[in-house]
Amino acid sequence: MTEGWIPEDEWRTIVEHAPIVSVDLLVRFNGGLIFGKRENEPAAGYWFIPGGRVQKRETREEAVHRIAGEELGADVRIIESLGAYEHIYDTADVDGVGGKHYLANGFVVEAESSNLVPDDQHSDLKIFSESPEPLHEYVRQYLQDASTLPEWP
Template sequence: MTGWIPDDDWRTIVAHTPIVSVDLLVRIDEGLLFGKRENEPLKGAWFLPGGRVHKGETRTEAVHRVAREELGLDVEIVESLGAFEHIYDTADVDVADGKHYLANGYVVDVVGGELRVDDQHADLRVFASPPEPVHEYLKNYLHAADSLPEWP
């Protein structure tokens, strides 16, 4: 299972279907790891690492794959935050109505690996409080997380 979808097929999917994805609240030391996005939606913004769930892959399998592929990390799931609706006006492909995610949030701890930046992010950084401006979708995750009591 590679997860690769040809560009024309991906454009059709984004134009007509919500994307099932996972977003990771990665706890490192006294903070959370954020990535500065290279792609739309939210290009240039600090947001959580994440990615789509591949066909035949469980959400928890996707959490571990995304952590390895995007961050170089092995993680342990601490808390499942449930599903969230994310609807954006922009997308990574040229479509009229933006992008719609059914995003599943997870709090995770790092148990191994070596942090590295991939092509999805311009930078990765640990923050002790949310980076400004705080996107409403990020606020929703932080409010739902019982395992992050020190975060507003």
Template sequence: MVSVGLLVRYEDGVLLGKRTNDPAKGYWFLPGGRVRKCETRREAVHRIAEEELGLSVEIVESLGAFEHIYDASDVEGVDTKHYLANGYVVDAVGGHLRTDDQHDAVQVFHSTPDPLHNNIRAYLDASETIVNWP
């Protein structure tokens, strides 16, 4: 599945959501989601920021593609889920922050939260515009 992951710079930190569903349930993770048919990745970034967070965003940097493979699937008879996630650094430029049904919390972090999903470290390492967390 093609998806986008949003590394949201917000209030001098990074905005993450605590997942309520699989994959990555219970972990702090990037907001993101699938790219719809005939939707560009950049269009998906803006749609997902609005739907998941209630925010308008400006794209700052493309981080490239990241592979996420999980031992869970929502498709009957399939045991795994494979994402090709396109990472973007974005700045929040408007809207009112809120959560959606995929996150039980959203929070701005200035250092590594616990538990941070292992996949997220690659986005932080790839970004030239985010201060590396310890």
């Protein structure tokens, strides 16, 4: 399936009334982690990690590989599952719906290569060896919980 696989009016109803199941990826690459500077809500203006919603009949692990390919042009190996997180935002990419609610599943993955070309959600993709600023609080929680990352400043 491709971006926009849910019609806009149906997506609005989902965002307004239901949590969205997603995966977020701490991507180890070239001695650091890949972060993207968010262009859209929620979390516009923050450095965040690649991620996206899980599609129907897609496992979380399948979503990890699809999203790594779509957002980073990367094949990845899953290193660690961090579990589920509750992410509730006051803003959304849909106007007038009262924010967005995710049931986000965090993963640490290793990428062998990446083209690091930003998609339409990010103005920039960069590799960092320490936390960029501004870094969203939800990403900070992933960094604290990951046991397979080197000591993260």
